Amino acid sequence: MLENNVILSIKGLNKTLGKKHILHDIDMECYGGEVFGFLGPNGAGKTTTIKIAVGLLNIDEGTIEICGYDVSKKFEQAMANVGGIVENPEMYKYLTGRENLRQYARMRGVEDEKRIDEVVNLVKLSNRIDEKVSKYSLGMRQRLGVAQALLHKPKLLVLDEPTNGLDPQGIKELRDVLKHIAHNDGVCVVVSSHLMSEMELMCDRVGIIANGKMIGTYSMEELTSRSNGSAAEYIIETDNAAKASELLSELFPCRVSENNDLVISVNIENEREEISRINAKLINSGFKLYTVHRTENKKLEDVFIELTGNKEGDGQIG
Known part of the structure; x- marks a missing residue:
């Protein structure tokens, strides 16, 4: 992973919703070939940041670049490099998984049927892809959502709380898929969560946000060192x-x-x-x-609580 391979760059990002100043000067860089965890307590500003990055909310102040394209100035070029799931993946439940992927492929201009088979194999859904989505478990819908987001070969994959509602087996399967995509295909995978235990097993680096402010960006080795002391x-x-x-x-x-x-x-x-x-x-x-x-060393969850539950605002939006 090279530091000059910046896929997502966020600088000086501010956002106000109503009378609340939600995001305060957010700075963050994410690279190709890594799983980057965007970590913070519930209500800390993760989803707001992600929605702005993928074009679902306007930028009040600051700049976001995706693969060098400024989202405000070259929106279509920037978004052409993005795949993502914000909140829950939306599917036509009366269609099969494959039919859903075909619909999305047409929207994205993907004409090669082989690409559908590739992403289905990648997320290990081949044996159920021709069943109706209404029969899918939540974990299967999440995997189909990842397959859909990968169809057009994005450089940036953004997933907001992707493990919500998944059982331990589903979490492990999704984790393995995301690490494979990043480390083998060079995709920049950005995953938001409030659970340090998930991030520890999945991510190469994490950015920690609390009270709408970035606390810092750390490699997993740095956080582990903090926990060991x-x-x-x-x-x-x-x-x-x-x-x-x-x-x-x-x-x-x-x-x-x-x-x-x-x-x-x-x-x-x-x-x-x-x-x-x-x-x-x-x-x-x-x-x-x-x-x-x-006594036991501090767990990474304890480090997370120390970083987010201090004078920066107890993890709450201010």
């Missing part, structure tokens, strides 16, 4: 946590928990040696030591 936390059960804390506070960051246990942080690089040193110091100082156990 440089310190390990231990809970030590002793006969006098307050006095133990006083004894050790000059050497290690520590506190007394609500359960009246000693909570202490040690450097991960010397973790075993430092815990051994702490235990020896407590015992040699006459404390009774009952249990010592390591």
